[in-house]
Amino acid sequence: MLELAIIGGGPAGITAGLYACRGGLKDVVMFDMGMPGGQITQSSEIENYPGVKEVKSGLDFMQDWLPQAEHFGLKFEMSAVDKITKNHDGSFKVSFLDGSSQDAISVIVATGSVPKRGGFEGEGEFFGRGVSTCATCDGFFYKGKEVVVLGGGDSALEEAHYLAKICKKVYLVHRRDSFRAAPSTVERVKRTENIELILNASVKKVFGDAMGVSGVELDTKDGIRTLDVPGIFVFVGRNVNNGVLKQEDGSYLCELAQSGEIKVDLKMRTNVAGLFAAGDVRSDAARQVVCAAADGAVAALEAISYVDNFKGGH
Ligand SMILES: Cc1cc2nc3c(=O)[nH]c(=O)nc-3n(C[C@H](O)[C@H](O)[C@H](O)COP(=O)(O)OP(=O)(O)OC[C@H]3O[C@@H](n4cnc5c(N)ncnc54)[C@H](O)[C@@H]3O)c2cc1C
Structure with a gap:
């Protein structure tokens, strides 16, 4: 069983992986349906990330993010997640579009949202x-x-x-x-x-x-x-990538805002224990790389203490 599954490999997901692994979690896997980096890789330039004075393309800007997190133990798998469900023991089942699945003690959803x-x-x-x-x-x-x-x-x-x-x-x-x-x-x-x-x-x-x-x-x-x-x-609306939370009966695994974004508290906790959301997919997101990265860090720190407690109780 994974200690943490991260769904989405944008700035939020990769930062979550970095903080979770560096903070001592084992078996942390980040899943993305494509190459990691997220939607900023479509941008021809980013010039508002603090400390990065040189204006870079989104692709160049994201180049070192995954290797840095992998250095601390993050594993990356290119897989499209179909859905996340809850197991009887309180852990989660992450199912993939190819029909396979993996269990995880905690999950961070960082799947982003796309402007219409x-x-x-x-x-x-x-x-x-x-x-x-x-x-x-x-x-x-x-x-x-x-x-x-x-x-x-x-x-x-x-x-x-x-x-x-x-x-x-x-x-x-x-x-x-x-x-x-x-x-x-x-x-x-x-x-x-x-x-x-x-x-x-x-x-x-x-x-x-x-x-x-x-x-x-x-x-x-x-x-x-x-x-x-x-x-x-x-600005004609957004498609929020919340499909991974949809259950067989059409309900969602956790509470969503009216806009479809995932409701979280200041620690990126959803209303389901062990399930976190970070970045553009969560409610009231500022939809900036620096904010998505910060969300990922907060969610990971919270996941670390959740996993500790979960293992202590089992
Ligand atoms: C053209 C453009 C220019 C931008 N310019 C700037 C800028 O200058 N400064 C700035 O701060 N921000 C900018 N942004 C916004 C910034 O890119 C986002 O705020 C940021 O990328 C959000 O990060 P995230 O990790 O939450 O989500 P994303 O970057 O959207 O990453 C989500 C990841 O989840 C993956 N995913 C989704 N569904 C699944 C699934 N079912 N299974 C597996 N993987 C899945 C996607 O493939 C994607 O890689 C720009 C965005 C765009 C599009």
């Missing part, structure tokens, strides 16, 4: 070159410039407000005439002078050249409107 796409022309072509899904990551690149934000929920409005502090102007485009976001957030956005609301409108396409986006074409109730902007931020 807006579905407009040019979105894929210009992703990372003017099309972004993260204001904290990319907002700074548009300092003093004009940008479009697409969406009408809490994230879209909060990110529009964040960008308005950095950018010259933010066009907030939403397909309805009212917002789903909290009324206080809507009021704050309406009071912000450099945010222009464009309602009952959708993004038709983004266009540009080899340098990146140079404009966005909108379909509005008054016809086509073109905005000459170098960036568009898409």
Whole structure:
């Protein structure tokens, strides 16, 4: 039986592995369906990780994370996890898509979440070159410039407000005439002078050249409107990778937030003893590498004491 199974090999999962092994846990295995590194490996540059002054690609940035954790005993297996269930003795069964399974005393779920796409022309072509899904990551690149934000929920409005502090102007485009976001957030956005609301409108396409986006074409109730902007931020929801928690009867192994994110306390504990969540998949995550890594460390420290107690009681 493993002492700890970590599901997901992004910044949260690898850091959890590093702290768990260095903290003395034995038989710790991290499972990822692909190469470890997580979604930051899709990024062409990361410049906000403390202490790393040189701007690197996400792939280069993550290069040493797994070898460092392996040095302390973390094992990595490339396997897609299908589901996690609870055994009668309080341990967990981790089942894989190939039909095999492994038991573990504790489990850290670090499977991340993926932003949904807006579905407009040019979105894929210009992703990372003017099309972004993260204001904290990319907002700074548009300092003093004009940008479009697409969406009408809490994230879209909060990110529009964040960008308005950095950018010259933010066009907030939403397909309805009212917002789903909290009324206080809507009021704050309406009071912000450099945010222009464009309602009952959708993004038709983004266009540009080899340098990146140079404009966005909108379909509005008054016809086509073109905005000459170098960036568009898409906040139309997220797919939370919580499928591994789904049980045979359709329920989830632990409590989830309404958004589908895994509810945790400040120690990354779910409401099921021995089951932890870390990184972008947990509720109220800041969705940054530094925060995911910190979550992984906290979850691992908690898993160490859980495993100690579990072994003491058996
Ligand atoms: C383009 C882009 C640019 C970004 N730029 C920045 C930036 O500049 N600064 C910053 O701090 N953050 C940035 N981020 C955000 C950052 O990448 C995430 O916050 C961070 O990667 C979250 O880490 P995580 O470990 O929680 O999840 P992830 O990195 O999403 O890792 C989850 C891992 O779980 C695996 N997984 C999922 N389901 C299963 C399963 N069923 N079985 C096995 N494995 C599974 C996935 O393959 C993945 O490797 C950016 C993100 C993107 C996409």
